[in-house]
Amino acid sequence: DAGITQSPRYKITETGRQVTLMCHQTWSHSYMFWYRQDLGHGLRLIYYSAAADITDKGEVPDGYVVSRSKTENFPLTLESATRSQTSVYFCASSVSGDEQFFGPGTRLTVL
Amino acid sequence: GENVEQHPSTLSVQEGDSAVIKCTYSDSASNYFPWYKQELGKGPQLIIDIRSNVGEKKDQRIAVTLNKTAKHFSLHITETQPEDSAVYFCAATSGDAGNMLTFGGGTRLMVKP
Numbered sequence: 001d002a003g004i005t006q007s008p009r010y011k012i013t014e015t016g017r018q019v020t021l022m023c024h025q026t027w028s029h030s031y032m033f034w035y036r037q038d039l040g041h042g043l044r045l046i047y048y049s050a051a052a053d054i055t056d057k058g059e060v061p062d063g064y065v066v067s068r069s070k071t072e073n074f075p076l077t078l079e080s081a082t083r084s085q086t087s088v089y090f091c092a093s094s095v096s097g098d099e100q101f102f103g104p105g106t107r108l109t110v111l
Numbered sequence: 112g113e114n115v116e117q118h119p120s121t122l123s124v125q126e127g128d129s130a131v132i133k134c135t136y137s138d139s140a141s142n143y144f145p146w147y148k149q150e151l152g153k154g155p156q157l158i159i160d161i162r163s164n165v166g167e168k169k170d171q172r173i174a175v176t177l178n179k180t181a182k183h184f185s186l187h188i189t190e191t192q193p194e195d196s197a198v199y200f201c202a203a204t205s206g207d208a209g210n211m212l213t214f215g216g217g218t219r220l221m222v223k224p
Contacts, residue, residue, distance in 0.1 A: 033211075040216075043155070045213075048211060098145070102154035105154050
């Protein structure tokens with residue numbers, strides 16, 4: 001039972017480059033989420049999806065794009081990475097939106 | 112929107128002692144309050160949760176209490192062990208955001224052997 005996985009686990013990129021972080025879950029959960037975790041800010045919601053082809057903004061969506069063509073996948077794209085997007089990114093999934101299960105995270109560094 | 116405050120930001124206890132972490136929330140419509148444990152280099156792990164129709168919930172050495180009137184909830188860990196050392200996050204539903212979670216800032220718990 002793989003649960004929820006994220007790839008890559010570590011990524012270093014340069015300012016202005018496009019980066020896509022992948023999230024895959026095997027539970028067929030309806031809801032999926034992307035958070036970023038920074039020192040002093042805890043976990044902040046970037047985007048979430050209630051079902052395939054349905055996405056909505058969270059607290060800090062600027063500079064990010066998401067899509068959800070399949071229930072099990074929820075990729076997060078930084079179209080033009082900036083240094084302020086250096087962070088640890090967590091994906092989560094949930095049956096109903098409240099009880100959320102998190103992936104292992106992707107540590108992204110933007111130089 | 113919802114605002115969740117968590118205290119203390121760091122907590123150091125001796126092995127075997129109890130630890131208490133407190134959170135307050137602002138949205139009276141919130142009805143779900145989970146607690147997550149995050150170990151170094153890992154994702155947050157759900158350890159216990161409580162819904163607004165319950166005042167207290169226990170699971171072995173951990174318990175959560177909820178005071179809806181005062182809008183605060185607490186995590187209690189008894190007989191702490193070194194493996195309890197981690198960062199703990201509380202969260203509450205955001206009534207105006209489709210029941211999404213808003214997280215507190217986290218508490219770093221250190222259990223000294």
